Amino acid sequence: MPPILITMNSEVTGAATVGDATAASIFVTVLTRGPIPRTEIAARLGVSAATVSKAVRPLLAAGYLTESGGESEAATRPGRPVVPLRVVAEREYVIGVKLAADHLSGVVVDLLANVRAARDVALTDHSVAGVINAIGALVDDLRAAAAVQGGQVTRLGVGLGGHVDARAGVVRYAPFLADAAGDEWREVPLRELLGTRCGLPVVIENDVNSLTVAEQWFGAGVDVPSFAVVTIGAGIGCGLVVGGALVHGAVGLAGELGHVPITADGPECPRCGKAGCVESIAAEGAILHRVRAATGRPDLDITAAAVLAREGDRGAAAAFATAGDALGRALAIVANLLNPHRIVLSGEGLAASDLFESAARASFARHAFGQAADCDLVTRPLPDAIWARGAAAVAIAQLFRGPSTGIPMR
Amino acid sequence: MPPILITMNSEVTGAATVGDATAASIFVTVLTRGPIPRTEIAARLGVSAATVSKAVRPLLAAGYLTESGGESEAATRPGRPVVPLRVVAEREYVIGVKLAADHLSGVVVDLLANVRAARDVALTDHSVAGVINAIGALVDDLRAAAAVQGGQVTRLGVGLGGHVDARAGVVRYAPFLADAAGDEWREVPLRELLGTRCGLPVVIENDVNSLTVAEQWFGAGVDVPSFAVVTIGAGIGCGLVVGGALVHGAVGLAGELGHVPITADGPECPRCGKAGCVESIAAEGAILHRVRAATGRPDLDITAAAVLAREGDRGAAAAFATAGDALGRALAIVANLLNPHRIVLSGEGLAASDLFESAARASFARHAFGQAADCDLVTRPLPDAIWARGAAAVAIAQLFRGPSTGIPMR
Structure with missing residues (x-):
């Protein structure tokens, strides 16, 4: 299991601090996996027990970590007592x-x-x-x-x-x-x-x-060094963790999956102004546009459009399936380009997942390359909190x- | 300037060694920027001078680094002499x-x-x-x-x-x-x-x-923490450096830009079997297929096709331009998803760059999102050696x- 690297910070600050990196890696390890014995931290991070002990000392002194409470199972084994570390919440x-x-x-x-x-x-x-x-x-x-x-x-x-x-x-x-x-x-x-x-x-x-970052530390990303979060709804968003670090890009624009081109001659996107990007087909507004056109009912909102599709209106159902197809291609782009361990699909658009998820999975399978198709594809409703x-x-x-x-x- | 991180290794091995990481970062810094004084290494990596000195000692003892020869300009300044480090090649x-x-x-x-x-x-x-x-x-x-x-x-x-x-x-x-x-x-x-x-x-x-990696250490990637190398020719390849580290992905498949879908209903790719991937439009075979169809000359090879296009054959020229257009969209996908500082275009296909580069740049500009379009796009012929x-x-x-x-x- 690769360690959680702290290049997220260094990428943001533009100056990694290798000394701090050790302390930070240890702190994050205790944060996400504690209570945890020093030996296990050392094994996870591939450093010596002495390095862990040295880095832990100031964290203990400053009250961020403690050895008391939350005894692990290891502590009950015979021999030298194992005192696990935990974060002082x-x-x-x-x-x-x-x-x-x-x-x-x-x-x-x-x-x-x-x-x-x-x-x-x-x-x-x-x-x-x-x-x-x-x-x-x-x-x-x-x-x-x-x-x-x-x-x-x-x-x-x-x-x-x-x-x-x-x-x-x-x-x-x-x-x-x-x-x-x-x-x-x-x-x-x-x-x-x-x-x-x-x-x-x-x-x-x-x-x-x-x-x-919430998913990386406390959710679906805890156990993998690389994953993507793709959010769907009014817009299509994407967060990327590669090698244990959040990807920001040169000017903080990484993850604009909503605006990658997926067709040569698609509709113009009302947000980016470009033709054929993912949002121009798969965002809520694009779905609604198609449902209204197919049904001749400009009064519909996205909730009513979904109800109509569930009631069997073929035009409305096709509008959602088209979004699913585009979304599947977008997910295949992420899989083929980055080969992440997992892709987490979330966002308010999941409320209509019954109307597009099978199309999205079929399209993903059609376009994902080789073993990149084995990428774990999970849907997770993640509320505002x-x-x-x-x-x-x-x-x-x-x-x-x-x-x-x-x-x-x- | 962010340091060159060595997570490339840790990602390959699956176990970072934080202690080694310091030594490795220092070694790579001397390798790519030496001769370089300890103080500058410390500043670049954001570590203390003591940390550098401690990490450098075994590298000096083992004969990987030396302080002799290659005096830097700093050494001529008055005051305490500055002895730069360099790698013993x-x-x-x-x-x-x-x-x-x-x-x-x-x-x-x-x-x-x-x-x-x-x-x-x-x-x-x-x-x-x-x-x-x-x-x-x-x-x-x-x-x-x-x-x-x-x-x-x-x-x-x-x-x-x-x-x-x-x-x-x-x-x-x-x-x-x-x-x-x-x-x-x-x-x-x-x-x-x-x-x-x-x-x-x-x-x-x-x-x-x-x-x-060659470009990262010794070429167009030395001065940037994130960049992509895209190679064109019989296939379309892609190497990614993010946060200073080569991206491998879950099973080593990262960078399959040649097989990301860029159109909903493109031709079938002879290599991956999927429809509408980048290679199905922009690889040499796809270009040749279109030139042969347009000219009715199945005898043409890619070199002859390029000559024909240069001589003014509109069908042949269009076949190359179509590849350029697809390539530009592929580059926009990389730019919008990862926001790298630079994209390096190389590969034997560059021999026909006069026939597709302007179409590629126009298409890139049409699809790159916001400031991600500022990505430095360079072409570099990189021979087999x-x-x-x-x-x-x-x-x-x-x-x-x-x-x-x-x-x-x-």
Whole structure:
């Protein structure tokens, strides 16, 4: 089993810290697999027991790890006692927020990402100031909830759709956010603005990437070094973990599966303006467009369209199946290009999975290459609170960011 | 500038060695950027000078690094003298072989991958025994050439097309190799067979991956943490470096760009049997098929087809342009999904780049998403000897493989 590497951080910061890397790998191993004895950590990471002990000492001293409690089965064996390590969950609390078009979903979690409190608030003002205020109020509220439990909030992670440059802390482009004049968000220094408002170290990340980190640490990605999360709905998103690390790409645009071309002469995508991308065929809007055209009923929404398809309307059913076919090709592209161990399919679009999943699987099987077709394809409904928890997980990962980030090392 | 991570090794072996990782990162830094002072290594890798000094000591003692010779400019500055480190190129010689359908291309290189001798021999017997014998004879020849120069060969790297499981050392499938009965290579334990024949530690790797490592260390990939190499010709290959590490995927199939679907209803691919993959439109055979159909001349080969297109035959020119259009979409898929810093286009198909490159660039621009379109797109002719050098580079990387590989650590 390959270790969980911490290149996620180094890729974000642009400067790996090899010394920290050992400590961080050990911490993440205890976080995701603890309680766990030192010997098992050493075996997993391929390092010596002495290296583990040396790296663990400051983590114990700082109260992030403990040897007490949670005895493992190994401890009951005869001979030298085995004292497993575990993370002190209450050492820090972290807030995660998912910023959606019409609401904010927020959680405060402990270091094991256990949700201690959750809030959901409507979002109406999409201007930069309006969003900062709304997140600020939500953070205040969650901090108060944490304080009641005796927890101190030390970090904030925020996930949102669009082009998020996590390294720079800047929202390059978020078309779902716009001020009253209709100007879409571009080049918004969200990390800095929220840091000032909340007085906390902040990390911002693309929302699907956040979800992917949550899956990597606590979900369907725990046991594999490479996997993809593909979310379907109004848009098609994708988070990639390769070699144990989240892939950001040169400017934070990795994972734009929704906008890879899958046909030479497809319809124009209302989001990217290109012809024949995955979203132009498989996104909710594209499905709805086809259902309306086939039924002559422009009044339908996606829920009504799905009902119609389930009731046997062939045009409506074909519209969903066409989306499934396109989605299957998109998944085959991921499989053939990256050969991941697993692809996790999620997103609100799963509500209609009965209408497209078989078409998607058939299309995937038709286009996946050789043994890449053996890729584990799972569907997982992941509610909004999981997305917020993902943003918190990204913030927890910041514990081991190097000095180049401007966030002091702890 | 992010460091060159050595997860390439850990991904192959399945067990990272964090302790070794530091030494390996330092060695690779000196290899690719030396002569280089310790302070600059420390800055680049984000580690302390003490960590560098500690890791460097055994490398100096074992004769892999030296402080003598190759004084850097920094050494002439006033104050405490700066002694740069450099790799002792002659410490070990390594053989790299590219195994192609009709010939073997072999080089013996020093640790800096300087080519000390090169050989090219015809390959006629495609049976497993025939190929082992041919590579064995070539290795004997190159060892003798190295001995004349006083060099001792310590490793062998072999690159070949097809599905190569580098971790297991097994050729899962290589359709271009087959015995007299016409049985294609499947599940051939090439690493073990060559190790027995040659008495050397052996690494096998997909040939495009080998080329990608050569580019990562010594070519167009030196200054970027993520890039792709796309090779065109009889097939379309792709090597991926993400976060400084070569991507292998779950079973070594990553990079099958040639077989990602790019159209819903394309022709059937003679290699993968799927419809509408990149190769079914952009590979040499597909181009030739279209030129022959357009001109009614089944006698044409690809060179004659290119001449015809250059002479103004519209059907022939369109056949190449169609390939360029498909290739551009394939490159856009790589750019949108992985957002690499650079894509390097190479392979024997570049000989006709005047006939397809503008179509490819136009198509790429049409389908690349947002800032992912800023990806640096370069064409580089890389002759066979470079591919062989890549196989040698992969073998050099084995210097720091951990004990789990079965190859003793040096």
